[in-house]
Amino acid sequence: MSSVDSEGMLISERVEHRRFRTIEHGDLRSVRALVVHQTDAPTAQHTFNGYLAKGSGAHFLIEKNGVIYQTASLKKRCYHVGRYLRSKCLAVDKTTCDTPQIQTIQALTWTLQIRALDRYERTKDYPERYPMNADSLGIELVGKHLDAARYEEVTAMQNESLRWLVSELYGHFRLTPADVYTHPQISYKHPGEASSAVWQ
Numbered sequence: 001m002s003s004v005d006s007e008g009m010l011i012s013e014r015v016e017h018r019r020f021r022t023i024e025h026g027d028l029r030s031v032r033a034l035v036v037h038q039t040d041a042p043t044a045q046h047t048f049n050g051y052l053a054k055g056s057g058a059h060f061l062i063e064k065n066g067v068i069y070q071t072a073s074l075k076k077r078c079y080h081v082g083r084y085l086r087s088k089c090l091a092v093d094k095t096t097c098d099t100p101q102i103q104t105i106q107a108l109t110w111t112l113q114i115r116a117l118d119r120y121e122r123t124k125d126y127p128e129r130y131p132m133n134a135d136s137l138g139i140e141l142v143g144k145h146l147d148a149a150r151y152e153e154v155t156a157m158q159n160e161s162l163r164w165l166v167s168e169l170y171g172h173f174r175l176t177p178a179d180v181y182t183h184p185q186i187s188y189k190h191p192g193e194a195s196s197a198v199w200q
């Protein structure tokens with residue numbers, strides 16, 4: 001079992017703290033969901049080097065050998081979701097969409113459509129929409145992007161660590177398996193990212 005200290009760091013012998021304040025952007029007031037990513041880098045060190053510059057990042061990083069690093073406080077917001085949210089009602093159950101509104105948006109050109117859908121989705125509360133940076137934690141798995149559709153296979157040790165980490169976070173934030181997403185599910189990313197991640 002793990003605990004969370006006053007700084008928002010997960011305390012467990014399974015977690016190494018490697019906090020980068022450069023990737024923390026203000027307070028994260030609630031955690032409603034988890035988003036699983038792959039780094040597109042060959043080692044954890046490559047990602048740490050990138051984190052030294054102020055910018056995007058996630059709360060955890062799992063190395064290929066299964067070592068779990070916590071890279072940002074659970075009380076701080078990280079930019080890991082990306083610019084535009086996909087529509088959850090369109091992906092999951094079209095009958096739950098506000099049809100006239102969606103029809104107006106779908107009549108737009110693709111670029112305008114992505115922006116309008118994002119604005120529309122942000123008017124909803126989670127879980128009616130996908131999670132955003134403001135209400136989710138990001139978990140990165142080390143792994144390279146191979147081609148248009150594929151990333152390196154997530155290793156068995158990474159998946160074992162991911163399962164452990166996710167179950168600890170379920171307990172700390174009262175989440176369920178329905179609150180865990182892969183990055184391409186919720187925003188516009190290469191479809192292969194984290195596709196071989198298994199947490200159940």
Ligand SMILES: [Zn+2]
Nearest residue numbers: 037038183193
């Ligand atoms: Zn990602």
